[in-house]
Amino acid sequence: xxxxxxxxxxxxxxxxxxxxxxxxxxxxxxxxxxxxxxxxxxxxxxxxxxxxxxxxxxxxxxxxxxxxxxxxxxxxxxxxxxxxxxxxxxxxxxxxxxxxxxxxxxxxxxxxxxxxxxxxxxxxxxxxxxxxxxxxxxxxxxxxxxxxxxxxxxxxxxxxxxxxxxxxxxxxxxxxxxxxxxxxxxxxxxxxxxxxxxxxxxxxxxxxxxxxxxxxxxxxxxxxxxxxxxxxxxxxxxxxxxxxxxxxxxxxxxxxxxxxxxxxxxxxxxxxxxxxxxxxxxxxxxxxxxxxxxxxxxxxxxxxxxxxxxxxxxxxxxxxxxxxxxxxxxxxxxxxxxxxxxxxxxxxxxxxxxxxxxxxxxxxxxxxxxxxxxxxxxxxxxxxxxxxxxxxxxxxxxxxxxxxxxxxxxxxx
Amino acid sequence: xxxxxxxxxxxxxxxxxxxxxxxxxxxxxxxxxxxxxxxxxxxxxxxxxxxxxxxxxxxxxxxxxxxxxxxxxxxxxxxxxxxxxxxxxxxxxxxxxxxxxxxxxxxxxxxxxxxxxxxxxxxxxxxxxxxxxxxxxxxxxxxxxxxxxxxxxxxxxxxxxxxxxxxxxxxxxxxxxxxxxxxxxxxxxxxxxxxxxxxxxxxxxxxxxxxxxxxxxxxxxxxxxxxxxxxxxxxxxxxxxxxxxxxxxxxxxxxxxxxxxxxxxxxxxxxxxxxxxxxxxxxxxxxxxxxxxxxxxxxxxxxxxxxxxxxxxxxxxxxxxxxxxxxxxxxxxxxxxxxxxxxxxxxxxxxxx
Numbered sequence: 001x002x003x004x005x006x007x008x009x010x011x012x013x014x015x016x017x018x019x020x021x022x023x024x025x026x027x028x029x030x031x032x033x034x035x036x037x038x039x040x041x042x043x044x045x046x047x048x049x050x051x052x053x054x055x056x057x058x059x060x061x062x063x064x065x066x067x068x069x070x071x072x073x074x075x076x077x078x079x080x081x082x083x084x085x086x087x088x089x090x091x092x093x094x095x096x097x098x099x100x101x102x103x104x105x106x107x108x109x110x111x112x113x114x115x116x117x118x119x120x121x122x123x124x125x126x127x128x129x130x131x132x133x134x135x136x137x138x139x140x141x142x143x144x145x146x147x148x149x150x151x152x153x154x155x156x157x158x159x160x161x162x163x164x165x166x167x168x169x170x171x172x173x174x175x176x177x178x179x180x181x182x183x184x185x186x187x188x189x190x191x192x193x194x195x196x197x198x199x200x201x202x203x204x205x206x207x208x209x210x211x212x213x214x215x216x217x218x219x220x221x222x223x224x225x226x227x228x229x230x231x232x233x234x235x236x237x238x239x240x241x242x243x244x245x246x247x248x249x250x251x252x253x254x255x256x257x258x259x260x261x262x263x264x265x266x267x268x269x270x271x272x273x274x275x276x277x278x279x280x281x282x283x284x285x286x287x288x289x290x291x292x293x294x295x296x297x298x299x300x301x302x303x304x305x306x307x308x309x310x311x312x313x314x315x316x317x318x319x320x321x322x323x324x325x326x327x328x329x330x331x332x333x334x335x336x337x338x339x340x341x342x343x344x345x346x347x348x349x350x351x352x353x354x355x356x357x358x359x360x361x362x363x364x365x366x367x368x369x370x371x372x373x374x375x376x377x378x379x380x381x382x383x384x385x386x387x388x389x390x391x392x393x394x395x396x397x398x399x400x401x402x403x404x405x406x407x408x409x410x411x412x413x
Numbered sequence: 414x415x416x417x418x419x420x421x422x423x424x425x426x427x428x429x430x431x432x433x434x435x436x437x438x439x440x441x442x443x444x445x446x447x448x449x450x451x452x453x454x455x456x457x458x459x460x461x462x463x464x465x466x467x468x469x470x471x472x473x474x475x476x477x478x479x480x481x482x483x484x485x486x487x488x489x490x491x492x493x494x495x496x497x498x499x500x501x502x503x504x505x506x507x508x509x510x511x512x513x514x515x516x517x518x519x520x521x522x523x524x525x526x527x528x529x530x531x532x533x534x535x536x537x538x539x540x541x542x543x544x545x546x547x548x549x550x551x552x553x554x555x556x557x558x559x560x561x562x563x564x565x566x567x568x569x570x571x572x573x574x575x576x577x578x579x580x581x582x583x584x585x586x587x588x589x590x591x592x593x594x595x596x597x598x599x600x601x602x603x604x605x606x607x608x609x610x611x612x613x614x615x616x617x618x619x620x621x622x623x624x625x626x627x628x629x630x631x632x633x634x635x636x637x638x639x640x641x642x643x644x645x646x647x648x649x650x651x652x653x654x655x656x657x658x659x660x661x662x663x664x665x666x667x668x669x670x671x672x673x674x675x676x677x678x679x680x681x682x683x684x685x686x687x688x689x690x691x692x693x694x695x696x697x698x699x700x701x702x703x704x705x706x707x708x709x710x711x712x713x714x715x716x717x718x719x720x721x722x723x724x725x726x727x728x729x730x731x732x733x734x735x736x737x738x739x740x741x742x743x744x745x746x747x748x749x750x751x752x753x754x755x756x757x758x759x760x761x762x763x764x765x766x
Contacts, residue, residue: 144745144746147738147745148742150738151735151738151739154656154735154738155656155657155735156652156653156654156657158653159717160649161648162542162543162647162648163616164614164648164650240538240695243611243612243667244611245612246538246613247613247614250614251614255541256538256539256541256542260545260548261542261543264543
C-alpha cells in the first residue's frame with residue numbers, strides 16, 4: 001500500500017476538475033443551472049449569511065428586503081443552507097427539518113423535468129437558426145416560398161408543358177439532388193459553355209458511356225447551372241416503358257427520341273440533347289472506352305437540318321470509368337427486356353453497394369456549334385449530306401475526346 | 414341556305430344535347446334525331462325518328478326528309494352501354510357501314526360530320542409527345558373501341574373517296590369531360606378511390622362538353638372538310654388531376670391493375686377498358702394547330718379549365734393537408750418578388766448574355 005503510486009487520471013489532479021476535494025466545474029455548472037428550485041434557495045441563504053455577517057440581527061434584514069416572500073421560504077432555506085454550504089456541520093439541522101425529510105443535495109434527477117431546461121424562446125431560436133441554415137439569411141421569405149410551393153404541389157396547382165416537363169420540381173429537386181454529385185463526386189469541369197446559345201433552339205450531341213445514363217443527368221445539371229437553360233434530353237423508348245423512370249424522365253423534361261418530337265422541340269426553341277450512340281455506346285465494354293460507336297442513322301442531323309438549328313458537339317470524359325463494364329448476362333437481359341445486364345468489378349459482387357459509381361474526374365467540353373441554317377431547303381432529304389454532317393460531328397467529338405484524355409492526369413484526379 | 418341535319422345516336426346524353434343545341438342554330442331549319450331507343454330528357458325542337466342505323470331503313474329516312482347534312486355520333490365506347498362487346502361492335506361498325514351506304518345513295522347529302530376520337534392514336538411508350546393528324550398509331554389497335562374507331566375511320570375515308578362532292582369532316586376529339594358527361598374517363602375520376610398505375614404519370618388532354626357541341630356545330634355550319642384533332646389547350650398530368658380533385662389514389666403495378674380492371678369489368682362495377690388503362694399509363698397528347706388554322710375553331714375551355722368545371726360539381730375530399738398548408742401560408746405570407754420560383758429562369762438565362 002505504501003509503495004503504490006497513485007496516478008491521477010486525466011488532469012494530474014488539478015483542483016476543480018473532480019479530484020475529490022471539490023465538485024468539478026462541470027458539476028458546479030450543473031448545480032447552478034438545475035432549474036427553478038435550488039437556485040433561489042441558495043441565493044436566499046447566501047443573502048441571509050451575508051446579512052448575518054454584516055448586521056448581526058437575523059430577523060431584521062430579510063424582513064426588510066422581501067417582506068412578502070421571506071416568511072414562506074425562510075424555514076426551508078435554513079436547513080438547506082446548512083447542508084449545502086457546510087457539509088461538515090452537525091446532525092442537528094436534519095433533526096430540525098420541519099417535514100421530517102432527510103437532508104439531500106439540492107440537485108437531484110428527480111427535480112429536473114425533462115423539458116424544464118429548454119424554454120420556449122430557446123426552441124424558437126433553434127428553429128430560426130435551423131431555418132437560417134437551411135434557407136439562408138432570408139429564411140422567412142424562403143420558408144414562405146417553400147410553403148407556397150408545397151401547397152401548389154398538394155393541390156395540383158402547377159403547370160407542365162406538352163411533354164410533361166415540370167420545371168418547378170426539376171429545379172427544386174432533381175437539380176438540387178444532382179448538383180452535389182456533379183460538383184463533389186465527379187468534380188465536373190466544364191469548358192466551352194459559351195458555345196451553348198443563350199436562346200433559341202439548339203441540338204447538343206454527346207458521346208454516351210457509363211453503363212447507366214449518368215452522363216446525361218450530369219450534362220443536364222451542368223448546362224442548367226452554367227448556361228441557365230434546361231437541356232431537354234431525348235430518351236429511348238425503353239425509358240418510357242420502365243415504371244418510375246418513365247414518369248421521372250417526363251417530369252425532368254425528356255421526351256421520346258423520334259424525329260417528330262425532336263423537330264417539335266427544336267422548333268419550339270428548346271435546347272435538345274441527344275446521345276446518338278444509344279445503347280451501343282452506353283453498354284460497350286470497358287476495353288472499348290472512348291471509342292465512339294456508330295451514330296445511328298443520322299436522324300438527329302436531319303432534325304437539325306429541317307429546323308435550321310446549330311449542332312453543339314459535346315465530349316464527356318470520365319463517364320466511361322464510373323461503372324467499368326467487364327461482362328454481360330445476355331440471357332437474363334433478354335428475360336428482363338433490357339439491352340444488356342452489366343457486370344462491373346463491383347456490381348453483382350457488392351450488391352446495391354456496387355451501384356455507387358466510381359468517383360472519376362469528369363471533363364465536359366462543348367465544341368464550336370455547327371451551323372445548319374445555310375444548307376438548302378431539301379438538305380435534310382439528301383442522305384449523302386446527312387452522312388457527311390453526321391461524320392463531321394462524330395469526328396469532332398472523337399478528336400476532342402482524345403485531346404481531353406491527353407490532358408487528364410489520371411482517371412480519378 | 415337552311416339545312417336539314419340528321420343526327421345519329423341521340424338516345425345518349427351527348428347526342429341528345431348536341432341535337433338540341435343544333436336546333437337552336439338559325440342556319441339550321443330542321444334537326445332529325447335517329448336512334449333505336451327514344452331519348453330521355455328534354456329534346457327541344459328536334460324531331461325524333463325511331464330507326465336503326467344497322468338497317469337499310471335509314472336510307473329511306475334520309476331520302477324522305479331530304480337530309481343534306483349527316484352528323485354521326487353513334488360510336489359507343491363501352492360494351493356495357495350497348496349490351497355486350499359483340500353488340501357494341503355491330504352497332505359501331507355495321508351501323509357506320511349502313512349509314513355511309515345510305516349517304517352514298519342519297520343525292521341530297523352534301524356534308525358528313527363524324528365524331529371520332531383521339532383513341533385512334535393509341536397509347537404506348539413509343540408515342541411521340543403530340544400526335545398530328547397525319548400520324549398513325551405506333552401499335553395498331555387489335556381489339557375494342559380503338560379498333561372499332563380505326564375501322565370506322567377507314568370506312569369514312571372510303572366514302573370520301575367515292576363521293577368527292579360530299580364535304581367530310583372528321584373530328585378526333587380528346588376525352589370529353591364536363592359536369593354531365595358520363596364516360597369511362599369521368600366515371601374513373603368519379604370513383605371514390607382512384608387507382609393509378611404505379612410508376613407512370615400520364616399526360617391527359619380534355620375537351621369540355623360545350624366545346625364538343627360548338628366544334629360539331631362549327632363543322633356543320635362552316636365549309637371545313639378534313640380530319641382535325643379537337644382538344645383543349647394544355648396538358649394535365651394524371652397525378653395533377655387527381656390532386657386537384659383531392660381524391661385518394663391507390664398506385665397499383667400495371668399487371669395488378671390490369672387484372673383488377675378485368676375483374677371489375679366482369680362484375681360490372683367499373684368499366685376500365687384496356688384502352689383506358691393504356692391511356693392512364695402512357696398518356697397521349699394531340700397537336701391542335703390544324704384545329705385552329707384549318708378548322709378555324711378555338712375551344713372555350715382549356716384542358717385545365719374543363720377539368721376544373723368537371724371537378725366543381727364533385728364532392729370535395731377532406732383537404733386536410735391543404736388547410737394545414739394554407740394556415741402556415743398565412744403565418745408566412747409570400748413576399749412579392751419570387752426569388753426561386755419559375756419566373757427566375759428567364760432571368761437566369763438573360764443574365765449570362
